[in-house]
Amino acid sequence: MSTAPTERPKAATPRSLSGLAPFLRPYRGRIVLALTFMVLAAMATLVLPVALKTLIDEGLVAAEPGARLMALREHFGALFGVGAALGLFSAARFYMVTWLGERVTADLRNAVYAHVVQQSPEFFETTATGEVLSRLTTDTTLVQTVVGSSLSMGLRNAVMGIGALGMLVATNPYVMGQVLGILVLVVLPALLFGRRVRKLSRASQDRVADSSAIAAEVLNAVPVVQSYTQEKREASRFTLSTEAAFDTAKKRTLVRSILVAFIITATFGALLWGLYQGTQAVIRGDITAGHLGQTVLYVIVLVSSVAVLSEVYGDLLRAAGASERLMELLVAHSPVAEPAKPRALPPTKRGSRVTLQGLRFHYPSRPNQAALMDFNLDVQPGETVALVGPSGAGKTTVFQLLLRFYDAEAGQVQVDGVDVREAALSDLRQRIGIVPQDSVIFSASAMDNIRYGRPEASDDEVIAAAKAAFAHEFISALPGGYQSFLGERGVRLSGGQRQRISIARAILKNPPLLLLDEATSALDAESERMVQAALEAAMAHRTTLVIAHRLATVQKADRIVVMEAGRIVDQGTHAELIERDGLYARLAAMQFGLEGSAPAVSLVAS
Template sequence: MARNGLNSSSTPGQEFTKSKINKENLQKISELLKYLKPYRTKFALGMVFLLLSSLTGLAFPALIKVMVDVAQGIKADYGMPNSVNTIGYIAFAILFVQAFVSFFRIRLFVEVAEKALADIRRDTYFKMITLPMNFFANRRVGELNSRISADLSQIQDTLTTTLAEMIRQIILLIGGISILIVVSGKLTLFNLSILPVIVVAGVFFGKAIRKISRQAQDKLAESNTIVEETLQGISNVKAFVNEPYEAKRYDKSLREVVKIAVRGSNYRGGFASFIIFCLFGAIMGVIWYGSILVQQGGLSVGDLLAYMLYSVFVGAAMGSFPELYANVQKALGASERVLEILKEENEPISIHQTDHKIKDVIYGDLNFNNVHFSYPSRKDIIVLDGVSFTAKAGEKIAVVGPSGAGKSTIASLILGFYHAQNGEILFDGKPFSSFALTDIRNQVAIVPQDVILFGGTIKENIAYGKLTATDEEIADAAKKANAHLFITGFPEGYETVVGERGVKLSGGQRQRIAIARALLKNPAILILDEATSSLDSESERLVQEALEILMKGRTSIIIAHRLSTIREADQIIVLDKGQIVESGNHQQLLQNQDGLYKHLSALQFEV
């Protein structure tokens, strides 16, 4: 089992990467804000409702102040009525307006954000599925899925909640501080004198807590990795009777997590105690000093009450900023990862074209002319080294050789998954580049060794070869592929759900559905990539019969380990270390006593 440190990608509850909020990163996220343009009218209207909601919220402490003053016989200021009941009615009217505008604020922001996010998700997915195979070779599916789900959800939270809340809190903060100064400049100066102490303490404790939190998260990731490794290799653990060792290793890791967490609790406890003392001390100090001002006649009871309420508004606004700021940082980090995908260069495929109209017909001639190829991720390893061969329309060309010789790479090059660094591939005498990529893939079909079916019905999986196929065409393809009999044996027939990746079907059944799918596509060139190597004898016979029907009249490239399946091939190409070392038909190659084909044949057929 691997012991190579933590595997954070598999850690549940993994924190989002945060990015610094600077000019460069804000310019990056502005590229995603263009998705708000189609909905800018509703967004602007939402901003108006947001402003109204915030301003009406600021009006309540002022109304309470007037109500208290009027109740004490002090004449109302600013033209307000001198009736407690009238002021109460006005307060409820404003409350109704605030509730009304708050509903539409939330409604509009959520609608705009959801529609914009749906557009980003759509474009990200469309971009992802049109990226070249090399992109997927260097990334894990879980990572890509995270970008389209978790990362975009983080952006969604920012657009729907964080952005609006941040603007609202800024309005409350600026408005609240302004009103505090108007109500009592002396109390405001007293309040502000405490603020630097709290800020300095917050920075100190915050850094220490974040550092310990990261350490605890890393240690927890290590313990989760131990669980993952142990369960993945449980057969090895049991075979070597190492359950006590693994239990001890996991327990030790957990104890380290506990130790770090306890150390972190000291900082958290100290910070909480300090904040409680400062917070309630500030409130007590304001009431104390305010009461003195009331006694001296410099402040009314209503003013003191309004001041306290506005202080709560300002304190709540200031307290919300660290979390809002962190959410924006997470959104920036998520945006960077999404933009990485959107900026990737995709294949020349239109996601709007679903009719599969072929402009340039391929009749089946295929030429490899001195092809050299190395995978982009392993440029120092030559996979194909000067490979040349010709397949005429309708011929069966078999490709054999040891594992790693480059057989499957030939299939990838024919389909345009990768492109040769040197040499050229010709279809009907014309270079690969003269055809649209969609035209080539629409006229080339592959039946792989490991058939992956989609989680829908058998009918949907066969129809994947031709989306417009009728039920009769699907059934006819299934009959030719020796699949109709077992399909109709299911209670739901062609509507049988195959399960994720086709797990409810046997290997032979999956192969025959793949053959039916290829038949429905009616390709000019067919690639069989070790299509029968993992089947039992009966399944192999049925699949082989179906393959004979499928290969009839088509250029067939047969990549095989089992030499018994390629004896009738028109030409057999023997690959070794990326080079063609032999070629000819079955009988011709057996004549070469020192040849690789003769050696492979002897290994397979010796009793």
């Protein structure tokens, strides 16, 4: 179960939509135009009853038979003109508000996504990817519905309702007083039901997000699910989640249905009561038939406006919950912040110097277990240092702190004499290249995947990097060569091929500091031999930190650092460590015991 990045309030209110103001502000001109067309359309609607009154009183009742035909033509022409104006203004309003809805939603989605991808890994320790995807899709769609439709309808009906109320006050205060009483009976229950709808709307969106989180997790691990024949179990788990979302949505829909039923009944009752009062006034001779028609139409406009506003209010409550969830993502602040005045990293020729002093670090999700404790390491420019040790020793954590995915609780991490907290994140990470254990392949071509390391690189430079990583041969054999689409997460490639693409990406970046996290773990013996040669060439003239997996890598390192429980317990060359008969020698002996005289020894990485 995922949790939100910030504490959730008990319920959203329409006031929560104020968070959209920064996204609406750039389009003030279009908003003014939309409001202008909306007011004009509302005014055209309000003119219709007056035109109808004139038609009845002057075209049907008062005129002589000869003149009546001419009057009818004139009045019907005027009515057509009003209708045409209503159609024109309504079309212009629809276009403007729909454009605003689409544009604001796109801007909001872009802003949320751009903000989320800048968050540190700590953010994703507590927020599932599916939760974020749900907010980017479902919640933004709700916001789009309100900005591009419901809000405009609400404002339009508010203008018409106020206008109709004003005309009723001017033409028939008696009927207006009764209608106001009915409106109170309609509005009060809507406000009472609104609180319940608001809570259920937020709960419904949370349940949908839970389903999205489950789907995202399982779809990214389909081979594992199928290999353990857990398809039915995962389908059942997803079904339970969607059923929970359905149950919540059903409750919300039931409450809104009751509200709609009450509003329609009250609206119909108000219409009949106004019509009854009007017919009695005509019979008494107090008003004309045209006046009655005008009054009835204004009552219809007023009460229907209230009915629409009640419906829009429910949409606003749902959108308020969606807006609130999106704002939670936008206000989430990464604990890894850019320095106010970043220090420039000095130029380097032979690789970067790495200095780790007195580091202490706990992962936020594991506050009681130290990942690093009193950790000190100094790596000279151009030096290759291997980090070895059992699982959980803290080797990968060293990489995480160097890349400043997290900040150490105590101590310093320096690259070329500059504390990483004082350097711009882009400058720091541009200086570091990493080949992870699990190669990341994007849904793009082989060319674009390698060029990800340096987007401005030419095709020839990309091909040269692929050749250095021994990836050129299998890429050229693909149906489209370097333009071949590799599939989502590289499903069209083998594990070793994906790893070589990742290595080519790092070689193309050509950084002064290279981090290899078991870079040959997915390769067979022949591929490992070729890639190892490529890595050795890539490691030349730069500083390299290697999380060791194969003895071949360890043997060629300038220094081997042995880690256990977040501390350095020994360091030296391969021969020196074997001679000391410590942890390193025991790990090597265990591996030799598994593989006999095999030339590689596996040292599991954390």
